[in-house]
Amino acid sequence: MGAKTLIIDGQTVSAENHVTILQAATDNGITIPTLCHLDGVYDVGACRLCLVEVKGSTKLFSACTTRVYEGMEVTTQSERLKKYRRMTIELLFAERNHVCAVCVANGHCELQALATSLGMDHVRYDYCFPKWGMDLTHPFLGMDDNRCILCTRCVRACWHIEGAGTKNVAGRGSKSHIISDLNEPWGDSETCTSCAKCLLSCPTGALFHKGDTVGESERDRSKLGYIVNAREKQQWIV
Amino acid sequence: MQLDDLQTIAEKHQASRKKFCLRTCMSAGCMSSQADVIKKNLESEVKTQGLEADVEVRRVGCMGFCGQGPLVGVDGHAQDGELFEHVKPEDAPAVVRSLTGGECALERGDPHHPFFAKQLRIVRANGGIIDPERIEDYIAAGGYVALHNALTELTPAQVIEQITRSGLRGRGGAGFPTGLKWSTVAKSPGAKKYIVCNGDEGDPGAFMDRSILESDPHLVLEGMAIAAHAVGADQGFLYVRAEYPLAISRLNLAIKQAKALGLLGGAIFESPFTFNIDIRIGAGAFVCGEETALMASVEGKRGTPRPRPPFPAESGLWGCPTLINNVETFANIAPILNRGADWYASLGTEKSKGTKVFALTGKIQNNGLIEVPMGIPLRQIVEEMGGGAPDGGSIKAVQTGGPSGGCIPAQHLDTPVDYESLVKLGSIMGSGGMVVMDDKTNMVEIAKFYMEFCMDESCGKCIPCRTGTVQMFRLLEKITARQATAADLAKLEELCDMVRATSLCGLGQTAPNPVLSTLRFFRHEYEELLQSDAHAAPPPATPA
Numbered sequence: 152m153g154a155k156t157l158i159i160d161g162q163t164v165s166a167e168n169h170v171t172i173l174q175a176a177t178d179n180g181i182t183i184p185t186l187c188h189l190d191g192v193y194d195v196g197a198c199r200l201c202l203v204e205v206k207g208s209t210k211l212f213s214a215c216t217t218r219v220y221e222g223m224e225v226t227t228q229s230e231r232l233k234k235y236r237r238m239t240i241e242l243l244f245a246e247r248n249h250v251c252a253v254c255v256a257n258g259h260c261e262l263q264a265l266a267t268s269l270g271m272d273h274v275r276y277d278y279c280f281p282k283w284g285m286d287l288t289h290p291f292l293g294m295d296d297n298r299c300i301l302c303t304r305c306v307r308a309c310w311h312i313e314g315a316g317t318k319n320v321a322g323r324g325s326k327s328h329i330i331s332d333l334n335e336p337w338g339d340s341e342t343c344t345s346c347a348k349c350l351l352s353c354p355t356g357a358l359f360h361k362g363d364t365v366g367e368s369e370r371d372r373s374k375l376g377y378i379v380n381a382r383e384k385q386q387w388i389v
Numbered sequence: 390m391q392l393d394d395l396q397t398i399a400e401k402h403q404a405s406r407k408k409f410c411l412r413t414c415m416s417a418g419c420m421s422s423q424a425d426v427i428k429k430n431l432e433s434e435v436k437t438q439g440l441e442a443d444v445e446v447r448r449v450g451c452m453g454f455c456g457q458g459p460l461v462g463v464d465g466h467a468q469d470g471e472l473f474e475h476v477k478p479e480d481a482p483a484v485v486r487s488l489t490g491g492e493c494a495l496e497r498g499d500p501h502h503p504f505f506a507k508q509l510r511i512v513r514a515n516g517g518i519i520d521p522e523r524i525e526d527y528i529a530a531g532g533y534v535a536l537h538n539a540l541t542e543l544t545p546a547q548v549i550e551q552i553t554r555s556g557l558r559g560r561g562g563a564g565f566p567t568g569l570k571w572s573t574v575a576k577s578p579g580a581k582k583y584i585v586c587n588g589d590e591g592d593p594g595a596f597m598d599r600s601i602l603e604s605d606p607h608l609v610l611e612g613m614a615i616a617a618h619a620v621g622a623d624q625g626f627l628y629v630r631a632e633y634p635l636a637i638s639r640l641n642l643a644i645k646q647a648k649a650l651g652l653l654g655g656a657i658f659e660s661p662f663t664f665n666i667d668i669r670i671g672a673g674a675f676v677c678g679e680e681t682a683l684m685a686s687v688e689g690k691r692g693t694p695r696p697r698p699p700f701p702a703e704s705g706l707w708g709c710p711t712l713i714n715n716v717e718t719f720a721n722i723a724p725i726l727n728r729g730a731d732w733y734a735s736l737g738t739e740k741s742k743g744t745k746v747f748a749l750t751g752k753i754q755n756n757g758l759i760e761v762p763m764g765i766p767l768r769q770i771v772e773e774m775g776g777g778a779p780d781g782g783s784i785k786a787v788q789t790g791g792p793s794g795g796c797i798p799a800q801h802l803d804t805p806v807d808y809e810s811l812v813k814l815g816s817i818m819g820s821g822g823m824v825v826m827d828d829k830t831n832m833v834e835i836a837k838f839y840m841e842f843c844m845d846e847s848c849g850k851c852i853p854c855r856t857g858t859v860q861m862f863r864l865l866e867k868i869t870a871r872q873a874t875a876a877d878l879a880k881l882e883e884l885c886d887m888v889r890a891t892s893l894c895g896l897g898q899t900a901p902n903p904v905l906s907t908l909r910f911f912r913h914e915y916e917e918l919l920q921s922d923a924h925a926a927p928p929p930a931t932p933a
Contacts, residue, residue, distance in 0.1 A: 185520030191824075195695065195850070196695070196696040196851055196893060197423070197850045197851045197852070197893065198851070199851050199853055199891045199893065200853055201890070202891055203775070211890055211891060213696055213893075216696045216698075217698075224933075227570070231890075235887050235890065235891050238883070238884075238887050239852050239853060242852060242853070242857060242860060243852060243855035243856065245856070245860065246855075246856045246859070276860045276863075276880075277863055279859065289715075300852075301849060301850075301852075301855070303850075310608065319690060319691075320849070323674065323676075323846070323847065323848050323849050324844060324846070324847040324848065324849045324858070324859075325844070325849065325855060325856065325859050326849070326857055327848075327850075327855065361515075376674060
C-alpha cells in the first residue's frame with residue numbers, strides 16, 4: 152500500500168507511506184509548532200514542541216520523528232500539549248539571555264514568534280542569567296551564545312548540507328554550547344567554508360551577519376531546501 | 390577445544406589445590422584499603438612460616454561484606470569458610486599462624502550472619518571464591534559448559550525458549566522480558582547483528598555490575614556468547630565506564646584468555662560459530678547508560694539519546710539489529726542454561742523470577758553487596774541482613790532505583806522486592822542501588838541531591854530535561870533555604886509533570902521521580918520549610 156489514511160485533530164487526511172506525523176500534518180495544512188525541525192536536515196526530536204498525543208498510548212510522541220500508520224489518531228492541540236509547549240518556551244527564555252529589544256533577529260525570530268503564538272506573555276521561572284560570551288573572530292559572521300537555544304540546526308546544516316563539519320556541541324546539560332572545530336575561535340577554523348548555512352538555519356539571533364543591527368537579521372530558509380532538493384532529487388533551479 | 394578439554398583443565402586445576410586457601414578480596418573496595426599489600430604480605434608470610442606446600446594465597450573477587458573490608462576468607466580450616474574482617478597488612482603473620490592452630494585475636498566475621506544466610510547467590514556464586522584473573526578457576530567452577538551445550542545441543546530458538554521460560558527480566562532496571570528481547574533481535578532481518586553489554590553503571594551508591602565484572606568476568610563473556618549464538622550475532626561490545634579501571638583490565642585479560650583457549654573468536658568449540666568481544670570505555674557521562682546514547686557512544690559519536698522507535702532490536706549499532714542487555718542480565722544466562730529454565734522460574738515471585746543483586750548502602754550497619762531472591766520483603770533486607778540503622782537510629786526510608794527511582798517509607802518496609810510492587814510505591818527496581826535513610830535524614834535534601842545529579846548529568850539535547858532540571862533544582866534550593874512559598878511548591882509539581890511527560894529519554898522522564906516520591910510520602914517535610922505566601926489568594930470562604 153502506497154499511502155496511509157489517518158486522523159489528525161479530527162480531520163481525516165491521507166499521507167504518503169513512511170512520512171512523519173509532522174510531514175503529514177504540514178501537507179494537509181495543519182500547523183504543529185517546531186523549533187529544532189528544519190526542512191532539509193534530518194530530525195532529532197530534541198525541542199519537544201511538536202509532541203502530539205496518539206490515541207491508544209499514554210506517551211507523547213514527537214511528530215517530527217514518528218512515522219504515520221494506517222488508522223492513526225493524532226491530537227496536536229490539547230490543553231495539556233499547549234500547556235507543555237508554553238512551559239517549554241518559558242524555560243528557554245529563562246535559560247539564557249534573550250533580550251528581544253536589542254536582538255538582530257527581533258521580528259524575525261522563531262522563538263519570539265512561538266512565544267507570541269503560544270500565548271506565553273510572561274516567564275514564571277527565575278532567569279538564570281548565565282555568563283556566555285560571543286565569538287566574533289570570523290571575518291563576517293558572529294555567534295552569540297546568549298541567544299542560542301541549542302536546537303543544533305546549525306550543526307546539522309554544517310555537517311549534512313555543507314559537509315564541512317565545523318559546528319559541534321560541547322559540554323552537557325545547561326553547559327552545552329555550540330563550538331567551532333575542537334572549540335577553537337571560529338575565525339581560526341580550517342574546516343569552515345564560510346558558506347553561512349548555519350546562519351540561514353538559526354531560529355534566533357545566535358548566529359548573525361556582523362554589522363546587522365536590531366531586527367535586520369532576516370533569513371531565507373528555503374535556500375537550504377533548494378540545496379537539498381538539488382542534491383537528492385537532481386532538481387536544479389535555472 | 391572440546392568438552393573433554395574443559396574437563397581436563399578443571400581436573401588439573403583441582404589437583405593443584407592445596408590444603409588451605411587464603412582468599413584475599415581484590416575488588417576495588419578492599420583494594421582501596423591496601424588489599425594488594427595484604428596479599429603480598431600473606432604470600433611472604435606463608436614462605437616465612439614454611440607453609441608453601443600447604444597454603445595457597447588466592448586473589449578473589451568481591452565477597453560482598455564490603456563495609457567490613459578488607460576481607461580474607463579461609464578454606465580447608467576446621468571452620469571452613471571462616472572470614473577475617475578489617476584485615477590490615479601487618480595482620481598477615483597472625484592470619485597465617487591461625488591455620489596451624491596459632492593464637493589469632495583478629496576480628497572474625499560470622500558466616501551464618503543473616504547478611505550471608507539470607508542470600509541466594511546465582512550470579513555472584515563465584516564472587517569471592519575464584520580468581521577472576523585465571524580462566525582455569527572459572528572453568529573449574531563449571532564455566533563455559535553452558536556455552537558448549539548451547540552450541541552443540543541447542544538451536545538458537547531453543548536457547549531463546551529456555552531464557553523465555555526462565556522468566557528472566559532485564560536487570561538494568563526497567564525489567565523488560567529478556568527472552569522477548571532476544572527473540573525480537575533474532576527475528577529482525579539483517580545479516581549483521583550486534584550484542585552490547587551495558588556496563589555503564591552510574592547510579593549513586595550502586596556497584597553491583599562493577600563487582601560482577603571484577604569478580605567473575607568470564608560469566609558475563611559466556612552470557613554474551615550464548616546470546617550471540619541465540620540471535621545470530623558475531624560481534625559484541627562491552628561498554629564499561631572509565632571509572633572502573635580494574636574491571637576493564639580484568640575484562641581485557643579475560644577476553645585474551647578466552648580467545649587463547651578457543652572460547653571466543655573464530656570456530657568456538659570447533660563449531661562454525663564466531664564471536665568477538667571488544668571493550669568500549671565510557672567517558673564519564675551518566676546518560677550513556679541509556680541504550681541509544683550508549684550506542685551513539687560506541688559508534689564514536691557524542692553520547693546523546695535519540696527517540697525510540699526504532700528500538701535497538703530493529704535498528705541499533707550502525708543501523709543493524711542490536712541486542713543490548715545489562716551486565717547482571719548476561720551473568721544470569723549461563724546459570725539458567727546449566728540448571729534449567731524451570732529451576733530459575735521456581736525462584737522469586739510470579740512475575741519477577743530469580744535473584745537480584747543490590748548494593749546496600751547508606752545509614753545501615755552492614756554495608757555491602759547482597760544477592761537475594763526476588764520477592765524478599767524489604768524489611769528482611771534492611772533490618773535482618775543490613776542490621777538496621779546505626780547508632781540506635783530508626784530507618785525512615787529506603788531509596789531504590791537511583792536518580793530514576795524513589796524513596797519507600799518505613800511503613801511500607803514489608804513490601805516484597807519485585808518489579809511491580811516497587812513501581813506501585815512510586816519507585817523502581819532499578820539496577821540495584823539501595824540507599825537506606827535514617828530518621829535524621831531530611832527528605833527534601835535527598836530530593837535536591839538527586840535533582841542536582843540529574844541536572845549535572847542531563848546531556849542537554851532536549852529542552853525539558855536540560856532546562857527543567859535546572860529550574861526544579863533551583864526551586865528545591867529555594868525550599869531548603871526556607872525562602873519558598875506554596876506557589877513555588879506548585880510550580881515544582883507542575884515542572885515534575887512536564888519534564889516527566891515531555892523529555893526525550895529515560896533520564897529526563899524519570900528525573901522528577903525522587904521529588905514525586907518524597908512529595909508523596911513526606912509532603913509535610915516540604916511544607917514545614919515553606920514561608921507563608923503573602924501573595925497567595927485567600928482560601929475560599931466556607932459557605933454558611
